[in-house]
Amino acid sequence: MRKNYSMFSEKGNRVVDQMVNEILKLPISITNKELIKEISTRITNIEKDHPEVFDTAVRECFIGAINEATGRELSIYAV
Numbered sequence: 694m695r696k697n698y699s700m701f702s703e704k705g706n707r708v709v710d711q712m713v714n715e716i717l718k719l720p721i722s723i724t725n726k727e728l729i730k731e732i733s734t735r736i737t738n739i740e741k742d743h744p745e746v747f748d749t750a751v752r753e754c755f756i757g758a759i760n761e762a763t764g765r766e767l768s769i770y771a772v
Contacts, residue, residue: 698758699750705743709751712739713758721763729771732759736772 698709712735719731732755739746752769760767 698754699745699748700743701745702743705745708739708743709746709755712736713755716759717762725765725767728759728765729767732756732767733772 696706696710698706698713700706700709712732716728716732716735719728723731736746745751749769752772756767756769756772759765
């Protein structure tokens with residue numbers, strides 16, 4: 694998928710890319726509310742080593758990638 698999520702390092706970009714790919718493997722039947730909860734949990738874990746994961750630009754990148762791949766319309770402000 695996408696390789697640049699506006700993280701401060703390549704390692705950060707790889708971690709977010711891995712998260713996006715794992716999110717995309719979740720069942721298609723998952724609701725938007727459940728999906729947002731899953732994303733929030735995962736980015737909270739990423740934040741420990743990469744606090745920039747909550748930056749607006751980063752959220753726009755990974756939520757955009759998820760929306761594009763799934764056809765959903767998740768908001769960056771929900772996470």
